[in-house]
Amino acid sequence: MNTDEGSDIRMAQPRRVPQWFALTRALFESAKFSRALSLCIVGVAFLTTAIRDVIGWPGLIGVLGALVVLAAGSFIAHWPAIEWHGLLPVSLLLFVGWCAVSVIWSVYQWATLAAVLYQVLFAFLAVYLALVRDAIQIVRVIGDVLRVLLTASLALEVLSGLLIDMPIKFLGIAGNLAHGGPISGLFGSRNQLGLVALIAAVTFIIEWRTKSVSLLMASFSVLVAALCLVFSSSPVIAIMLVIVVLASAALFGLRHIRSERWRFYVQIVLGVFSTAVAVLAFIFRAPIIDLLHGESVITVRYDVWIQIWHLIPTNPLLGWGWIGFWRGSLPPYSLINAATGAPHANGLNAFLDVWLQVGLVGFLLFLLLLGLAMFRSWLLGSNKRSVIYAWPPLVLIALIGTAMAESTILYDGGWMLLVICTVKASQGMSWRQALPAAPEPTDAG
Numbered sequence: 001m002n003t004d005e006g007s008d009i010r011m012a013q014p015r016r017v018p019q020w021f022a023l024t025r026a027l028f029e030s031a032k033f034s035r036a037l038s039l040c041i042v043g044v045a046f047l048t049t050a051i052r053d054v055i056g057w058p059g060l061i062g063v064l065g066a067l068v069v070l071a072a073g074s075f076i077a078h079w080p081a082i083e084w085h086g087l088l089p090v091s092l093l094l095f096v097g098w099c100a101v102s103v104i105w106s107v108y109q110w111a112t113l114a115a116v117l118y119q120v121l122f123a124f125l126a127v128y129l130a131l132v133r134d135a136i137q138i139v140r141v142i143g144d145v146l147r148v149l150l151t152a153s154l155a156l157e158v159l160s161g162l163l164i165d166m167p168i169k170f171l172g173i174a175g176n177l178a179h180g181g182p183i184s185g186l187f188g189s190r191n192q193l194g195l196v197a198l199i200a201a202v203t204f205i206i207e208w209r210t211k212s213v214s215l216l217m218a219s220f221s222v223l224v225a226a227l228c229l230v231f232s233s234s235p236v237i238a239i240m241l242v243i244v245v246l247a248s249a250a251l252f253g254l255r256h257i258r259s260e261r262w263r264f265y266v267q268i269v270l271g272v273f274s275t276a277v278a279v280l281a282f283i284f285r286a287p288i289i290d291l292l293h294g295e296s297v298i299t300v301r302y303d304v305w306i307q308i309w310h311l312i313p314t315n316p317l318l319g320w321g322w323i324g325f326w327r328g329s330l331p332p333y334s335l336i337n338a339a340t341g342a343p344h345a346n347g348l349n350a351f352l353d354v355w356l357q358v359g360l361v362g363f364l365l366f367l368l369l370l371g372l373a374m375f376r377s378w379l380l381g382s383n384k385r386s387v388i389y390a391w392p393p394l395v396l397i398a399l400i401g402t403a404m405a406e407s408t409i410l411y412d413g414g415w416m417l418l419v420i421c422t423v424k425a426s427q428g429m430s431w432r433q434a435l436p437a438a439p440e441p442t443d444a445g
Helices: 002-012 019-029 031-046 048-081 090-101 109-132 135-163 190-209 215-232 235-255 260-283 285-291 295-314 333-340 350-383 387-402 412-428
Strands: none
Touching (some): 031 135, 090 109, 190 387
16 A cells, blocks of 8 residues: 555656756757857848858858757747747748649759748748847847948958958959049949848838937948948948838828828828839939949940840740759759859849749749738838837838849848748738637637
8 A cells, every 4th residue: 555655746747847958948948058059140140241252152051051950959949939820821822832832843853952942931030020020129239230230341341442452352352442432342243232232221210219329329220331332332221221211201291191091092092102213213224223233234224134025935824843043954954144244143033033043933922922921011010109110111112123134032140030021020910810719729628
């Protein structure tokens, strides 16, 4: 009898959790660890060009793999606290799914498989940021990272162009600051630097408006971003700067209209006006390009676009297969590079790039993804009281507008920002929220 009682007592005692497991769980649950990991994710996403130049693709993949493992552990630890009501945005799942399915008919299947894994990897890291961090925390993380990267870019450009007067070749810095630019900093090209600086300027202003940083810090940050914008000397980003400023004025004007009825009417007027301006800009594109001294920029892009347009009819519906970054040794990209006489890492137009790679179906899914993300984020930004909701639509405008002349939105930091904005917009405005909630289980007893 006593033996049985002793046995029952031993069986009732809970198993002792190993110390290493408890420490690991405490680490992944830590808010400091989540913030540090978020900073690393954003930093690597924006520094992929510099990382590849220094340690190559294997090094970059190793870094990203480590971040995915850490993010997965943190995701699991924070899962009970995540406020998420349903699946990821359907438009995002459809586009990524179609890119993945293209491995079936791809003419370079192993390259497509690698490109899809790379795309999903960044999407996972972006979803981690969107779900584990709230909107203000995301803006703070991106602001902190871009503040450091832009300051470091300017410092390296000063070192290269003014102090040692020679290029830093392994970082792609040409040392043109003494001549007034263009400079590229740590981002590989002047257009990339300009886009990052534009997004950073929006982020810094939102930080200041939400009182996340002091006026002194915000002023320094905006000054650094402005200097990078000026010395990047990018005609593409100059146009986007004007568009983002106008969009900001329109958005903040809408936010001050109290009547929902009048806000609706103003939204319609803005939509019609924006469409008219876009049509006029297309009609008078030649004088605009001349005004911004962008002839050489358009000439290079036009040659690439013509070659892409000639190749699209070969596989118009399904495309050649998802590739992300172009591989110059694979057709049709080797053919495009040979025809233009220069190597290209992308199609210099995200829309044509998508159509070439995943066909008309993928192109339409991409438009659906961008359209829903922009529509939802704009409505949230114009209707919600907190100014933090203005960040996603302005970032999306910068990304989508630049996509007409760059393919940044398809990979690395651009793709990560698109996924973050899409998920955040879907959290605030999803058709699934209108579905009836599942009935609570009843106790049969």
